[in-house]
Amino acid sequence: MFIGINVFGAIGWWIGEHFGVLTAFIVSGIGSLFGVYAGWWTARRLLD
Numbered sequence: 001m002f003i004g005i006n007v008f009g010a011i012g013w014w015i016g017e018h019f020g021v022l023t024a025f026i027v028s029g030i031g032s033l034f035g036v037y038a039g040w041w042t043a044r045r046l047l048d
Helices: 002-016 021-047
Strands: none
Touching: 002 021
């Protein structure tokens, strides 16, 4: 999950920064949430 948060949060920031800092912050948060889900999903597949 930690890797997913960082990777997807950075991607979200990169996408959002073209529209301003507040947008970058919001899109980064959404990307981080997706990173948590992706990390959870990956852990469930690998450890199950």
